[in-house]
Amino acid sequence: MSQHNTGHEHASGESHGSLKSYVIGFIFSIVLTIIPLVIVMNGLLNKTQTVITIMIMAVLQLIVQLFFFMHIREGEKPRWNVMTLIVGIIIVLTIVGGSIWIMSFNSTVQ
Amino acid sequence: MWENIKDFASTFFVTGDPLIYGADVSIALTSIAIVFVLTYFKKWTWLWREWITTVDHKRIGIMYLIASLLMLFRGGVDALLMRTQLALPNMKFLQADHYNAVFTTHGTIMILFMAMPMMFALFNLVVPLQLGARDVAYPFLNSLSFWLFLMGAMLFNLSFVIGGSPDAGWLSYPPLSELSHSPGVGENFYIWGIQISGIGSLATGINFLVTILKMRAPGMKMMKMPLFSWSVLSSSIIIIFAFPILTVTLALLFLDRFLGAHFFTMDLGGNPMMYVNLIWMWGHPEVYIVVLPAFGIFSEVVATFSKKKIFGYNSMVFSMMLISIVSFFTWAHHFFTMGASANVNVFFAISTMVIGIPTGVKIFNWLFTMFRGRITITQPMLWTLGFIPCFAVGGATGVMLAVAPADYQYHNSYFLIAHFHQVLIGGVVFGYLAGIYYWWPKVFGFKLNDRLGKWAFWLWNIGFYVCFMPQYALGFMGMTRRLYTYGSDTGWDLGWAPLNLISTVGAFLMGLGFIFQVWQISYSIRKGERDLTGDPWGGRTLEWSIPSPAPMYNFAVEPQVTTDDAWWKVKEDRAKGIKPAPVKYEPIHMPKNSAIPFVMSVCWFIAGFGFVFDWMWMAIPGLIGVAICLLARSFSYDTDYYIPVDEIERTEAALRGRTV
Incomplete structure (x- = not known):
């Protein structure tokens, strides 16, 4: 019975991180969004640097989301969240690597 | 003023085609009839309380089923329109642009608004019952998923009377779907219809993944779970990883059209090929999303009607999980001719052939299950038996298409059309129909008439081969897809016309099969054989252990599972004279109904409609409505209640009294 209702009870009762961690996460994610925006809008860096910066910010953003909002560290065994993450x-990696590989014909065509 | 209104109306409503006017009239009449019937019988509050605000998975499943059958009708009418146009050379039945709209909506509706909801219907109707659970993990989200799907589907369907249908193919390839080539609102309808229902699909995937991982009855280890639930698990995994790709791709296309971005345009660094690459990263897994549950259904049906345990349970599970992973590595076979390097084509050709292996394993497992079984040919079994040869041929032609150099010949010809219809109708439609016939008594408490069902089956099955076998030949003869007419020279001298005519006859046979099914359902509602036992087929899994239709809380007492085929074990124990443990009821914790999913979905619809027409005064309030609904849900704490023991006792006494 109790195991069965976890789905409903979690919603109100148990804590999922504190207000502080949410605020920190929120600030991080905003900052990580603003940095690439400012760089692109003002043309601060050259093309390669811009692309690399955007990618780094994207990866950091992913990590922030996982730790501050998705609670990747919490949860009981079996570690479904870790398995899903893998x-x-x-x-x-397939999407990014595969796309680059498939679309690389474009550079030979142009 | 009057001129302005007339001007607006002539662009807002689709005009000029008598078929559309006919549709306008029938939509208006149907709406009036529905409103009249609901008002006359005072059913508005009933509709609101029992259906619109419900969070009960069984009711949501029924609503999905109704919606998907309606969409099957619409997509089927589209198909018949196309086949009529192609029946003879130089037909003047549809205009070229109308034909384009019809094949676009046919494809989109059949995959996204027919196959997906029919699949979700079966998820909802069956999975919690098979697992011995009282509802899905997130009942509120489940209701939201349904209403988002329905609003998305309605938005998409609206396009053919208001604003104009999308006509850039079912995947809406740029540059054709860009503003430069499709300036109308049709593509906006496409984008928003799919985006809104896509949120629902993703949420359903998450919901059922969690339900299966967390809500199984005590003792039901993963490897003791029924195979249909396993197939839902593998399908949900694909949904979770594939649908975000679709969402992002369509969002980028929307930015192109709405904000003048250049992701997929022909100029300013855009690359339309990237869209093709991205959309198939969703599109290919999508076909496995819809076909895996069909595999699950066949596994249940074959085991039940052969009176045997499924052959090779472990290999079934393993092959499904393998399919769900490998399906992410085959997408480029949809565009071998794009001109990527030979290495790319080789990789994706091989991965495509590899995915045929686990599928073949499953076919053999079903055959071995039937081998020396005590087979009874019921309707679900009939569809299963129809599926096996059909899918085997469809799979074989699929492997032919996977040979990259040969694909340069087949690509976008009718050979391809015949292939994917064979796996989608032969696999998915036959599978879901088998599932619907199989679980129908559980859902509605009566069986569907056998005689009419057999007529429907044979019409579908024969119609299918008559329709699609000639198309393989037409493909070899050089007929390409999306062709709206052909001259009498190609028609008669090259022999296209006779084959096309035969194909059209086959399509109408399937249409007739559908009419038989409608007849079958309406006949059986009145006269179908009632299911008083709860176990009309001699089932093996838990859903057959409770009365049909299941009470609101499904299981009065939580079942304790020790083996696979849990209900079969119980029946064997009873036959041996082992008494079941005495029943002790406890209060049952249930979720409360909520209007928020419906209201929020309506807000999404308003926002979507605003974006379609670029009306920010409509889109922004719609989005604000969505935000308010999110907040309202976040701050509502009174979301559940307990069913007291005496109420359970009363319900069970009434149900079981009828049962015994």
Whole structure:
């Protein structure tokens, strides 16, 4: 019975991080969004530098989301969230790597 | 003033085609009829309380089912329109642009608004019952998913009477779908219809993943779980990883159209090929999303009607999980001809052939399950038996298409059309229909008439081959897809016309099959054989252990599971004379109904409609409404209640009294 209702009870009762961690996460994610925006809008860096900066910010953003909002460290065994994360990383690498590989014909065409 | 209104109306409403006017009239009449019936029988509050605000997975499943059957009708009418246009050379039945709109909506509706909701219907109707659970993990989210899907579907369907249908193909490839080539609102309808329902699909994937991982009855280890639930798990995993790709891709296309970005345009650094690459990263896993649950259904049906345990349970589980991972590594086979390097094509050709292996394993497992079983040919079994040869041929032609050099010949020909219809109709539609016939008595408490069902099956099955076998030949003869007409020279001299005519006859046979099914349902509602036992087929899994239709809380007492095929074990124990443990009821914790999912989805609809027409005065209030609904839900704490023991006792006594 009790195990069955976890889905409903979690919503109100148990704590999922403090207000402080949420605020910190929120500030981080805003800052990480503003940095690339400012760089692109003002043309502060050259093209390669801009692309690399945006990518770094994106990865940091992902980490912030996972730790401050997705609570990747919490949860009981079995560690479904870690398993899902591993599959997710594989898929993301496939998407990015696969796209670069497939679309690289474009550079030879142009 | 009057001129302005007339001007607005002539662009706002689709005009000029008598077919559209006919549709306008029938939509108006149907709406009036529905409003009249609801008002006359004073059913508005009933509709609101029992259906619109419900969070009960069984009711949500029924609503998904109704919606998907309606969409099957619409997509089917689209198909028949196309086949009529192609029946003979130089047909003047549809205009070229109308034909483009029809094949676009046919594809989009059949995959996203027919197959997906029919699949979610089966998820909802079956999974919690199979797991011995009282509801899904997130009942509120479940309701929200349904209403988002429905609003997205309605938005998409609206396009053919208001504003104009999308007509850039079912995947809406740029540059054709960009503003430069499709300046109308049709593509906006496409984007927003799919985006809104896509949120719902993603949420359903998450919901069922958590339900399966967390809500199984005590003792039901993962490897004791029924195979349909396993198939839902693998399908949900793909949904979770594939749908975000679709959302992002369409969002980028929207930015192109709405804000003048250049992700996929022809100029200023845009690259339309990137869209093709991205959309198929969703598109290919999507076909496995819809076909895996069909595999699960066949596994249940074959085991039940062969009176045997499924052959090779472990290999079934393993092959499904393998499919769900490998399905992410095959997407480029949809565009072998794009001109990527030979290495790319080789990789994706091989991965495509590899994914055929676990599928083949499953086919053999079903055959071995039937081998020396005591087979009864019921309707679900009939569809399963129809599926096996059909899917085997479809799979074989799929492997032919996977050969990259040969694909340069098949690409975008009718050979491809015949192939994917064979796996989608033969696999997905036959599978879901088998599932619907199988679980129908559990959901509604009566069986569907056998005689009419057999007519429907044979019409569908024969119609299918008559329709699509000629299309393989047409593909070899050089007929390409999306062709709206052909001359009498190609028609008669090259022999396209006779084959097209035969194909059209087949399509209408399937249409007739659908009419038989409508007849079958309406006949069986009145006269179908009632299911008083709760276990009409001699089932093996937990859903058959409770009365049909299931009471609101599903299981009065939580089932204790010790083996796979849990209900079969209980029945065996009873036959041996082992008494079940005495029943002791406890109060049951249930979620409360909520209007927020419906209201929020309506707000999404308003926002979507505003974005379609670029009306910010409408889109922004819609989005504000969505935000208010999110806040309202976040701050509502009174979301659950307990069903007291005496109420359970009364319900059970009434149900079981009927049962015994």
